[in-house]
Amino acid sequence: MSSLEELSHRHDDQAKLAESDTVPRGAPILELRGLQKKYGLVEALKPATVTFLAGEIHAIVGENGAGKSTLIKLLTGVIRRTAGEVFWCGKPVQLATPNEAISRGINAVHQEVVLCAHLSVAANMFLGDEMNRYGLMRKGAMEKAAQAVLDDLGFQLPAAAPLGSLTIGQQQLVATAKAAMRGIRFLIFDEPTAYLTRQESAQLFRLIRRLRDQGVTIVYISHRMEEVFELADRVSVLRDGTHVGTRLIGETNEAELIALMINRSIEQIYHKEKVVIGKPIVETKGLSGPGFEDVSLTVRSGEIVGLYGLIGAGRSEFALGLYGRQPVKSGEILWEGQKVEISNERKAMDLGIALAPESRRDQGLCLNLSIGLNINLPVFKRLSSGLVIRKGDEADNAERQIRDLRIKTPSRSVLASAMSGGNQQKIVIGKWLSHGAKLFIFDEPTVGVDVGTKAEIYRLFGELLKRGAGIILISSYLPEVYELSDRLHVFRGGRLVASHDYRAGTHEDVLTQAIGI
Numbered sequence: 001m002s003s004l005e006e007l008s009h010r011h012d013d014q015a016k017l018a019e020s021d022t023v024p025r026g027a028p029i030l031e032l033r034g035l036q037k038k039y040g041l042v043e044a045l046k047p048a049t050v051t052f053l054a055g056e057i058h059a060i061v062g063e064n065g066a067g068k069s070t071l072i073k074l075l076t077g078v079i080r081r082t083a084g085e086v087f088w089c090g091k092p093v094q095l096a097t098p099n100e101a102i103s104r105g106i107n108a109v110h111q112e113v114v115l116c117a118h119l120s121v122a123a124n125m126f127l128g129d130e131m132n133r134y135g136l137m138r139k140g141a142m143e144k145a146a147q148a149v150l151d152d153l154g155f156q157l158p159a160a161a162p163l164g165s166l167t168i169g170q171q172q173l174v175a176t177a178k179a180a181m182r183g184i185r186f187l188i189f190d191e192p193t194a195y196l197t198r199q200e201s202a203q204l205f206r207l208i209r210r211l212r213d214q215g216v217t218i219v220y221i222s223h224r225m226e227e228v229f230e231l232a233d234r235v236s237v238l239r240d241g242t243h244v245g246t247r248l249i250g251e252t253n254e255a256e257l258i259a260l261m262i263n264r265s266i267e268q269i270y271h272k273e274k275v276v277i278g279k280p281i282v283e284t285k286g287l288s289g290p291g292f293e294d295v296s297l298t299v300r301s302g303e304i305v306g307l308y309g310l311i312g313a314g315r316s317e318f319a320l321g322l323y324g325r326q327p328v329k330s331g332e333i334l335w336e337g338q339k340v341e342i343s344n345e346r347k348a349m350d351l352g353i354a355l356a357p358e359s360r361r362d363q364g365l366c367l368n369l370s371i372g373l374n375i376n377l378p379v380f381k382r383l384s385s386g387l388v389i390r391k392g393d394e395a396d397n398a399e400r401q402i403r404d405l406r407i408k409t410p411s412r413s414v415l416a417s418a419m420s421g422g423n424q425q426k427i428v429i430g431k432w433l434s435h436g437a438k439l440f441i442f443d444e445p446t447v448g449v450d451v452g453t454k455a456e457i458y459r460l461f462g463e464l465l466k467r468g469a470g471i472i473l474i475s476s477y478l479p480e481v482y483e484l485s486d487r488l489h490v491f492r493g494g495r496l497v498a499s500h501d502y503r504a505g506t507h508e509d510v511l512t513q514a515i516g517i
Helices: 003-009 012-020 068-075 098-103 121-125 139-153 168-182 198-213 225-231 254-262 315-323 345-351 360-364 371-379 391-405 421-435 451-466 478-484 507-515
Strands: 028-039 042-053 057-061 083-088 091-093 106-109 186-190 217-221 234-239 242-248 280-289 292-300 304-308 330-335 338-340 353-356 439-443 470-474 487-492 495-501
Touching: 028 068, 042 068, 042 083, 042 217, 042 234, 057 198, 057 225, 068 106, 068 186, 068 217, 098 106, 106 168, 121 139, 121 168, 139 168, 168 186, 168 198, 198 217, 198 225, 217 225, 225 254, 234 254, 242 254, 254 451, 280 315, 292 304, 292 315, 292 470, 292 487, 292 495, 304 315, 304 478, 315 345, 315 353, 315 439, 315 470, 345 353, 353 421, 371 391, 371 421, 391 421, 421 451, 451 470, 451 478, 470 478, 478 507, 487 507, 495 507
Parallel strands: 042 242, 057 217, 057 234, 106 186, 186 217, 304 470, 304 487, 353 439, 439 470
Antiparallel strands: 028 042, 028 083, 083 091, 234 242, 280 292, 280 330, 330 338, 487 495
């Protein structure tokens, strides 16, 4: 028996259950009637009635805190509902445990990959469902079967490689392959393209359409409206834990969906403050280091300098070199007109450079510490008398940043790990606002946050500029850097290949320069 044949036999019980629960394509496969979830007095999801059809791509949009994560947990059996009914193929079900959901073919691919970095790709795909014979794990058979699945899905990934050796985007594809391997009828994607390259996103979109054509129901959760309109057949909107409407994708538009989500017009999202641009804060001349070469640019007070390019183009590598996290091989850095050497992060911080890194969870926050402690980390020396922290000043500083940044939390004592992605990003920003930096480097600042939180982050940019700061904005989301940057630089292959003044080039120009065609 081949590895693939054995793999198919391992899911016979699930296949039999699936055969007993069948509906024709286009008919309701999952119905939520008055579904509700309470945590004490807090209503995370108010009574919601939503129907999902077999073989459709059903997008769900809403701000952070709108109830999307709660809905995912209810559908996958991670938490139990407080009230309401769930019908699967017309029959009432509990969905009380993850195993029950998986047995019916309900799976989810989450934004934050929850796999084991020290294990191989194959071991992760078979995690909890390993192949064994006589008590021994069949590593070779698992790798062969996993590679066949990856190849069939069109993912060019090595099954034998350690998961930790892959990029975050590639790990996301592994999580997708793991879900597909289990046998799926209802697959939930939560912000799946947040860390994917354009090529990886295209692979994923092809897979999603293929699964839909095979009758699988896809629930697609994303803050990127262009993806919703490219993929979805229908879209449902959540706001403040309430289902406020479902639309056929051909009968709605981005402006209507944003209005339903946040009661705010699309013009307000990319609002750009008019700020007088001042003197240079930092200049680089022929700066070279690991992953970037011969980069010359200037950032002035009151100015947003955008860096755009495909992943691996050298944007983040340049920023890390400027910040002292990676060594610089050659070139010069001028800080307010004076030549400086930035050999480590402490020197960068002392000059007044702040970095909000791409991965806020891994590099920007101490998740096991409270919101208040995270905000105050760079300034505890200023809040202390000798070795003793002044508790009153510590509390006042944290509370001020929480209030000014509109961080949604009942207390500064709440752990950073408990906050939504948008609120975590605000904590990272608040930390550096306390520091009083002059140059802010924002690397993918709006990954995984909703349009409302994006608007708030852009408002914060405006406040920083008014104070005389300069901003380097690194983003893979072209509309963001295009609409916000006073000067936009395009990176390709580790080099700066083109530059544009505010809205001087078209989206097509910038993208063509980034791809190199």
